[in-house]
Amino acid sequence: MHGLVAANTVVAASACSVWDVYGTLQVLTIINTFLPNVLGTVKVLEGDGHVGTLLNVTFPPGTPGVGYMKEMITKVDNKKRVKETETIEGGFVALGFSRYITQYKIIEKNSTSSIIISTIEYELDDKLANLTSVVNTELVETLAETVGKYLTEKTPPPY
Template sequence: MKEMITKVDNKKHVKETETIEGRFMALGFGRYITQYKIIEKNSTSSIKRSTIEYELGDKLANLTSVVNTELVETLVETVGKYLTEKTPPPY
């Protein structure tokens, strides 16, 4: 799968990508955009928000079940666990 980064806002902690080739395009999606946002709760924790926007014709409506954020959730959990184990506590 190939994605193109369409937006990066370091101040608001937002990244947006659009899939341009591969899995979703091959299935028949007209457009597939993923937005990732990190919302800081306090100095030691944050919230990850993932949003998916897509276009899919009525004839392919049964494919909506493949749209989910499971991969992103797994990635965030893995990175969070790694950082928690490898980063010394704040002083």
């Protein structure tokens, strides 16, 4: 079984400034500073933010499942402003998903606003179809909103 969920989040910041966060490891600083109780904490295990960088996410206490996931950055396209990560251990893979990819694409709306298109693509055995109900865009939308707030106000919304 193959699936895809997506969310479009409009932020009051230029596509260039949004990409400066998403396209680099600065996004990890925002997660670790403002969203540790929502998204967890992220550490770089290997790499510098380019393709092949290995990340470890430790989920907040109380999160169901194994409590962590390892992701690899599989795509960084600075021209198209696209970044992809694939979960390679823990997280949804530990639940039985054979593939779990998150993509962020930054689109310029105008000179002072942009759209963060967040998609999650997944694959799992048809016998585990009931697990598709746990896949949603809530966390990637929270991240997008927080990045937008950070860029416009230098402070995130309270979570």
